[in-house]
Amino acid sequence: MSFLSRVMVVKRRAHFSSDRKGRSPVNGAAFEGTRKRKSSQARNRVGLLIAGFAAFYVLIGGRLVQYGVAQPEITSSILPADRLMASRPDIVDRNGAILATDIRTVSLFAEPHKIVDADEVVEKLSTVLTDLDVKSTYSKLKSNSRFQWLRRQLTPKQQSQILALGVPGIGFRPEKRRFYPGGRTAAHIVGYVNIDNRGVAGMERYVDSQGLADLAAVGMTSNQPLEPVKLSIDLRVQAIVQDVVSASIGKYQAIGAGAVVIDVHTGEILGMASAPDFDPNDPAAGGEEGWFNRMSNGTFEMGSTFKSFTLAMGLDDGKMNLNSTFDARFPIRIGGFTIKDFHGKGRVLSVPEIFQYSSNIGTAKIADAVGIEGHKEFLTRLGLLSRMKTELPEVAMPSQPRQWKKINSITISFGHGVATTPLQTAVAGAALVNGGKLIEPTFLPRNQEQADVVATQVLKPSTSRDMRYLFEWNGANGSGRNARVPGFDVGGKTGTADKVVNGRYAHDKNFNAFLSAFPMDNPRYVVLSFSDEPKTDKGNGAAIAATSAAPMVKEIISRAAPILGVKPKFGNDGSALLVSY
Template structure:
């Protein structure tokens, strides 16, 4: 059989075998193979999708873990987050009322490298912040830096509206904002902070100077609530004092006014006001005039209030007594100047009469008895010529002549030639009334024992007794009548100083002050008021201290004495009672 024939036989056998084992109508086996193949492919595709999603979620989870463990990025233009969130202690008055506290806020920043369209971003931000400096913000957004502050301390509403804009590259950082519930009531005492919550004036700055600023600088402050700082201030008395000062300034259309209430036994400041003042919540609004604390950081010639110190000096020297008299009939002419009395009596005056009539001639002669060296030493001893020591950073050094001559001693005896601060004058006045103890003023609570340890005896007790008598004498018979308050036994001394205008003293511009103590038989508090260039319908010169500064003291004492626990006494011996039905 040929090769070709064998092939044909094999082919025919194979065909016969295939045909014999199949039935023409059975088609299920090929379909089942196709279905199984499709099912396997579907399973493979689902597996691929599951694996893909698992991989994506693993990557996301891994990145989240990475971000959670990573240290926060530091930017040179700002501090760490915990620095920005660092707390300041609350400031309280002596009764626990809040004078300053922290509130949470946020600040707006930008990461310029993430800004897509600076023009659009500025335009959108302007819809929420209408007073935005467009040119400045645009330059920040176009800068090459990686961080820029756009606006500090936003309101919650502003934050919400900016979030709704959805601007990429814009974010918020939590911060603290200082809030002063009383506004301007005690602004010069409490002070204020800057935008970074750092104290820059008043007791706020004092707190930083105690170490808070140093701790913040090295990153050792935190968001933990700090122990509050309690002041000696009585917010009730502070409010009364400011109310009286503001009213007087408006009434007399003066340049400025102020006052202080001080505990003569401890040196604690209960209230202090310098007006114009400012709202520490908006310190920039008062930058022109309001920031100036005239009570401790302004020096003035205090006028006839200085006669209190000259008289005390003469009495304490032992060379003068209350029974002595001095010839005040004729003016004193020295160095081309003529010293005369404003309301001269042109007769011999006793020491109480010199104090009562505020005689320049009589006071100058008492100073002359003590001498130039003794005069300068006494004023230094009582704290009127050196810088006052207290917690407030804003304290000015008094000015005095470089060389004391006789003419200087004479004019200084009645309040011209030495400029000192009103607060210093009140502190020295307290030493005249409290038994002769000079106590540095404090804006923090101080016990009687602490005050005694910090005090210095500057005059004899007998001198202090004499000065209390003279203060009361002047309130009853002299220029202090308008400061009297029924039941509270007020004593004091006026001071009307001519101001220097164009290098010369002008009797048309006065600086008026009144130094008072009450109850004068056993003083507990000193009150000093001043008013700068008061005006009346009769002219500036007619606005004397007895008619301007003295009534301020009266109003302050009448309203605050009951709050300070001073009980009124009526009748000659103080035993009568005022009964109200």
Template structure:
């Protein structure tokens, strides 16, 4: 067999052989099957390794996220977290739902100095939009090594649009909220104001923060969601009338300041209150210290003869004095080096109603003596006139009194000298003397009659309250309160003309005048107190309380009684009607 033939034979046999010899090793079909199995197992192993790698990677990422979640936030420059910048404040409404304060969206301008390309150019461009830009300070900020700087808080939409058009690298905007007060200065001392970071600084704005909102903000638990509005007891219509009357009086009587309050005698709600000078809460920095001072609650004054109301009520309520009693007012009272005399003395024996009507210092002092010093101090404490008043406004000053009460102190305090209280505190005490004898803490939030009755403290007998109402009405008709009279509304009250204390001495030419009145006196619903500080003139040229403070009360009642829902009555029995032809 030739060599070629042997080769062909072997080749043909290889086609029918199931065995293959490679490098001396024999590979059969089982070997092929083993190789495939190993490849499958290797593929599974690779997939498992990849899966394990992904699990480890995601576990590391998740762990870091948890770590970051528990880590304390770092303080970076003056920037705040976005949720704090955008945190909502509740709207403040008057009793009828009118908005007194609300949030509006705005933006603030910031810079990232490390991204500023040309500081000089950036400052120059910004000054074309922000005309009052402090160029030197802005250049310092943009040249610093910090990563964040505020440039201007609370821009207008127009300013934002113009700055965006400048295309300055490293300049951006942060969304914020700005507090807006539609009424401006109308109720500024009640509503208060917020600072640039929307935190309450005074008035009911500060009260809201003190109720827990400031703590929530510190914890980062506030949100951008609208909050339930806070409804006040204030009627913005009456508030506007009251403030307008005060502004006019300060100008007309050339006074330093003035204030007034309208109080619901049955609920203790403050329906209106203002102190002039005041400020615009949209621009509180322009108010300066004079405008920020709320003299109605944060100023204490010797209230003068209005305090004779409390002395008379004390004497009547003690049972030691009746409306039919008389006291000798012919001669001044001398105690040591002090002499007590009447401003317009009658120089005769006066009945209790005459002492009140003629505002006799001597007669009032005699009634205080009948009760005694200890009883006098106890009564004023019971009326809430010697302790700090409790209400929602944070700006409340504590009254002042002598460290030790002596007879001379009791005598001078009986007609309004020697104890200083806030005007609102005086109004609250007077309200208790005309509403049947119930002392109610004043509130700037809505309160109904049932709620008021639950917290009321009976401080005088009903008969005492009836007697004081009679004295108010008599003094309103024929005494010093004539300028507060308003036809159809039966206004009664008591004036107080006190010499101002200047540098520790009583001034002969400056008065602090006040008037406390209520209406209608047959069934009082509201009490109105006004004061005016150092008027230079008054009605008819005089400058006593009857000619300055009383007309303010009359003006307020004349313009607001209908709004308050008080119907006028005319004629002796109230049956007469006004007829228009």
């Protein structure tokens, strides 16, 4: 046995001998207490460990619940893939011609954490995307984010060229892009969308407001095609109106122009254009001036076209008839102002002559006979003092005096003092010739039965009949002669209004308009045109409505009437045929 083994045996024998002979009851209790204390400490440690793990897992579970109910964050304008590919409905004209549709495209993105050399990536991309913002792109590639858009909506050629570069850390995501085949043709009606294919203006915005935007927000849109949205406009008529309006800018050196064609029995807009305009495929290129829809979102003093409403008011109120006469020999002096006629005859005028010669004096006396409250109520009834209701979002509120006085009523009678939109002026004009029914304008198809539901009788049928006579009279004998189209019996009223500049009327800046209807024996359409600040540098006399706005109507009707199905009539009874040999 080794020395170490012997020592261990001796120690063991000594231990047991001592335990048998010398252990006392007190030492046994102490040993038992120590054992229990250690056992309790162990249990406490295990309990603390279990509690710690439980708290950890409760925390994790709580965060998971929080993430589950939280709204998704939008980072760098990144939309979920299903929303990037979500379809918008096509927009078509009344005959099914496409005005707006979706096309597939791709967008370029980067994952900065995978980019090794940002300078090299920027240099290579610049060879394809020549207009690339180098500084901004470099900042994106050096950022700590995991996703950055570099360029939205690439062409197939650009995608192919970038793929050929073999740059790591960049990729493509499929998207939808809105495409407008007609370009500027119906820009202010159709509107446009933003980079994320959401409606910004026009009927595109209207479509979103009808629930499409809400569905997209909750991810309920998909890549499935949607039912097309059909508009009331006829693309053929719209192209004519847009062409005439755009050409008038250069022809009369005007700062703006516009025109609209309305079905007087249904309120449907067949064509409407405002210039300057823009290309919805690249709306930023048009600038704010091009975005401005002067037809519905601009308010103007409509000048002598308002005399149509003043005469209708007098006829409807029973203060006069077509055989009544008014003394227009002397100017009217009121409130420091002098009301006079620009083409005064210096004699007593009949009602048709007041309309034909555009007498301010005669019109003022008709308004005075009706009274201030009656005048205000009549214009309100025709919708000329309130915001027009229609689908188009861009609609302005008319302006009027805060307090109507006699001088206000007199000046408003011939078109100064109240500013309305050209579109609502045309809508009120339709009520003058369609039997006296005010029908809210619409850019969606509407049949006669639907129109009757929304129509409001605002004039007596006899008043409408008299106004048709006055329109026809002025078209044949007065300022409307420049709008006459052989065979189509065009009638209407011109309006040449001085514009307000710095609170005063400027005699060298005019707003010229022409409110017309055709055919006057049974009106079907109202056409209103205007030219904003036409010039006379070329000596063409364009500063008055008869030689600027009226010719625009003539060209629109001569080109659009056959498309609208209006047959020309010749001879006194309309039965003669136009024969060419």
